[in-house]
Amino acid sequence: QQQVKQSPQSLIVQKGGISIINCAYENTAFDYFPWYQQFPGKGPALLIAIRPDVSEKKEGRFTISFNKSAKQFSLHIMDSQPGDSATYFCAASRMDSSYKLIFGSGTRLLVRP
Amino acid sequence: KAGVTQTPRYLIKTRGQQVTLSCSPISGHRSVSWYQQTPGQGLQFLFEYFSETQRNKGNFPGRFSGRQFSNSRSEMNVSTLELGDSALYLCASSLAQSRGRETQYFGPGTRLLVL
Numbered sequence: 001q002q003q004v005k006q007s008p009q010s011l012i013v014q015k016g017g018i019s020i021i022n023c024a025y026e027n028t029a030f031d032y033f034p035w036y037q038q039f040p041g042k043g044p045a046l047l048i049a050i051r052p053d054v055s056e057k058k059e060g061r062f063t064i065s066f067n068k069s070a071k072q073f074s075l076h077i078m079d080s081q082p083g084d085s086a087t088y089f090c091a092a093s094r095m096d097s098s099y100k101l102i103f104g105s106g107t108r109l110l111v112r113p
Numbered sequence: 114k115a116g117v118t119q120t121p122r123y124l125i126k127t128r129g130q131q132v133t134l135s136c137s138p139i140s141g142h143r144s145v146s147w148y149q150q151t152p153g154q155g156l157q158f159l160f161e162y163f164s165e166t167q168r169n170k171g172n173f174p175g176r177f178s179g180r181q182f183s184n185s186r187s188e189m190n191v192s193t194l195e196l197g198d199s200a201l202y203l204c205a206s207s208l209a210q211s212r213g214r215e216t217q218y219f220g221p222g223t224r225l226l227v228l
Contacts, residue, residue, distance in 0.1 A: 034216075043117070043203050043219030044156070089156060099146050099207055099217055100169045103156035 003027055004092050006104025013111050019077040021107045023090035026071065030092040034101070035064065035075050038087045047088070048075070080111045115140065117206050117220035125226045131192040134223045138185050138206030144168075145187040146217060147179060150201040159202075162187055163209055191225075199227045 005024045013019045023033075034049035050057045050064040050073065057064045063076040077084055090104040118137045126132050138145050146169075147159040158171040162181035179189040185206075191198055201224050205217035 036219075041221070043205075043221050045219065046216045049216075091156075099144055099161050099205070099209075099215075100158045100171070101146075101148075101156075101217065102158070103148075105155045 003102045004090060004104040006090050006107060008107060009105070010108045011110070013080045013109065015080065015082060015111055015113050017080050017111075019080045019084065019109055019111070020074060021088055021090070021109075022072065022074045023104050024070075024072045025092050027092070027094070027102075028071070029094045029096075030102075031095050032093045033064070033066065033073050034091050034093075035062075036089045036091060036103075038089065038106075044089060077109075080109075082111045082113050085109055085111050117204055117218055119202075119204050119220040119223050121223060122221065123224050123226075125228060126194050127228050128194055128196060130194050131190060132194060132225060133188055133190045134202055134204075134225075136187045136189075136204030136206075136220060138187070138204075139218055142206035142208055142218070143185055144207040144209035145181055145185060146205045146207075147187070147189050148203045148205065148219075149173075150203055150222070151199075156203070159189065194227045196227050199225060201225075 035047045036044035037047045038044040048059045048062050061078045066073045088107045091101040093101050120135045144163045146161040150156045161169040165181045176192045181187045201222040203222045205219045207215045
């Protein structure tokens with residue numbers, strides 16, 4: 001059973017535009033929600049993470065919005081750049097499950113110059 | 114500081130064989146997790162080790178096993194390989210000072226092809 005649903009599967013954005021990726025989860029016990037960025041041939045790298053006690057977290061051009069009641073969270077990439085072209089994964093975990101991350105299916109982002 | 118290293122980077126095996134993959138975590142990191150990444154199933158958690166003990170296990174058959182050594186280095190083993198085991202196997206390490214809330218740093222992975 002997929003516990004974290006991610007959309008869209010792929011996304012094409014013009015340089016300077018806003019990229020938006022959405023995730024929804026089912027397990028209300030999840031309490032840590034990271035986003036990972038993966039380039040071809042590399043392992044995933046943490047981009048930004050949020051806990052359910054805040055509704056928004058911003059780091060540079062990257063913002064996570066979190067809606068606890070709807071069990072949804074999203075990643076916004078402002079002023080998207082060609083260098084942002086990568087695959088993005090949302091994930092979730094429970095504190096009592098240690099470091100077991102449940103990943104979404106991934107979104108392949110292409111930023112056109 | 115060196116990142117997570119995984120060896121070998123690429124591996125070709127045939128069905129029925131077994132394979133051992135190695136992971137060296139970032140210096141000082143005590144938790145090591147393993148994930149399988151495939152185009153069809155995405156990133157799936159295999160298991161996590163801390164202080165040489167398996168703390169968590171994903172939904173994989175018993176052919177998948179692992180261990181952690183006293184220096185935190187970890188190995189995973191897959192026995193009786195099947196075609197469906199072809200995947201990128203990723204190792205991630207964490208400091209493990211704050212349970213479940215710390216960044217996991219991923220290695221580049223070992224790409225396994227089963228023929």
